[in-house]
Amino acid sequence: MQTCLLQRCETVDAIDVAKIEAEACGRPIRTRKVDIMVPLILQIAGILAVLLRLYARWTMMPRLEADDWIMIVCGVIFTVLVVIGQIAGAMAFGEDIWMVEPDKLTLGLKLFFVDEPLYLATITLTKISVLIFYLRIFPNKSFRRATYATITYIITSMTVILFLQIFQCTPINFNWDGWKRDFGTYRCLDLHRLVNIAGGLSISHDLIILVLPLPLLWGLTTSKRSKIGISFMFSLGVFILITACIRLHYIAAFTHSLNPTWAFTDPLTWSGIDASVSVIVVCLPAIRILFKCGWSKLLSQNGTARGGLAQRRVLSAVRRKAQDPESADSKENTINARDEEVAEGVFATDVASVLSMEEKYDFIFSSQSTRMETHDSEPELELEDVVPREIHGSVGYPGGGSAKETS
Incomplete structure (x- = not known):
């Protein structure tokens, strides 16, 4: 019945009626607030990973390199992403839309809109950091040209996606006020197509970064055991690829939901996991030598x-x-x-x-x-x-x- 109301009535009125109907019929109150908190463990680990990386590099080398400075910026953005994401999740997500107060829903959607470019910036900076690291350790001219081309591809594509994300709807405030369905004149891109393109591009970035150094690594004249160990360290990016694919699946499902505050729980969770895993994996080599x-x-x-x-x-x-x-x-x-x-x-x-x-x-x-x-x-x-x-x-x-x- 709640879904029918959302389809046929004004949104605010439909939410009020759906809430009254749920209370009168004794329907159980659904909540997934705990699920939203799950990524917090990895998010804290991601922040600690950046700090451990910087500590390792600060104590074991005379200066920080370009990829370290990139990760400093990434760590700051990631921390803001975590704070805003957790506030938005606690305020407006993880429960049915008719259980969320209108003012909190509007503020939660506004915070989420701010968090989206922070997520894009975080995963982009982790990828650029890895590629800068490649440039420092591999001198092969063909490889370096391929790496520079990959950096250009990532920066260009993610800049376009960031622009489209910010201006996916005009006026911009429709992104957090449009749920009321009384906004007036507005224009929006095809959100379903946009998230699929963005997710597909991100996955292509991860695949290129994962495969790019493998020919060089297996060309090393070291023992097979050493090659396997080195390749394993470079192949940790497969975890980033897996989380990105899972996130894309849930994001695509969300775009068709009439109950977004409930349906977006999984995309919100996997976005947090994806960003956290990206940060942790990039910092693991420095953390490894620190513990070693x-x-x-x-x-x-x-x-x-x-x-x-x-x-x-x-x-x-x-x-x-x-x-x-x-x-x-x-x-x-x-x-x-x-x-x-x-x-x-x-x-x-x-x-x-x-x-x-x-x-x-x-x-x-x-x-x-x-x-x-x-x-x-x-x-x-x-x-x-x-x-x-x-x-x-x-x-x-x-x-x-x-x-x-x-x-």
Whole structure:
């Protein structure tokens, strides 16, 4: 009956009648407020992930890189997104529309309208941060051109979607006042088509970012086990892809609902999960090395025989090379990876985990470029190849040629 009233009567009157009818007939009051609170766990974890990433980078390198600054901006926007989203959810969503007070419904829809561009900005910045990270660790010219093209594609498409989202209805205040159905003259885009296009573009971004580095990663002349581990770290983006697909499913269903405050519970929930997972996954590599170094320090303090012996062997090998720098071959091809390859476990994590903070600054995070040989015929990356400010390895990229020097 409530649905019939919403279809055939003025909205405000229909809501009042539906509420009276529900109370008179003793209908159970439905609520999904708890469901809206579920993403809060991941949202808090996302905020903590950004803070841990910044702490790890601040304590283990002399300066923050471009992708770190992007994540600082992203973290601020994400925090505002979480606060506004939780207020809007508690105020106007998770229950039937006839149970929501009109003033609260209007304010909740207004907050939701503000939250939408914050969501788009959050997921866009996480993607750009990952691509900037790619540019810092992979010197291959073909790969870099593909990465720049992907950045351009993401920025352009998300800017268009943001513009369409803001002006999906004119006047703009129809987005929060239009539910009353007495607004007057207005014009709106096809919301169903818009959300499908936006969701499809976002999924295409995730797929490209996920697949882009795989040829380079499998071209590394390291053991198969190392390749699998490295690929796993880069493939965590599959979780972002999954949540984006689930969110798109619920968003599409919402656009046809006559009871949006109830129907939008799932889209609101999965939007929060999607943004949170994106932020967490992007921060995981830095968090991983932070905990890895902490664990190595704990082993050293406890005097664990196995851990201590392994650390002494690594440090001894490093210092032997430092005392005899001429033993290392000169390298023509460079890769600017003083933090990621070593400090984030992409190529030589164990070296970073056993050095003191001063040695890390001198050895890993020097202002000079870290070096990497890029010929497929070279042997596997070995511990003895690691020297201060130089890491020797090999990257192969089908059809892309050898890597060149980057700064």
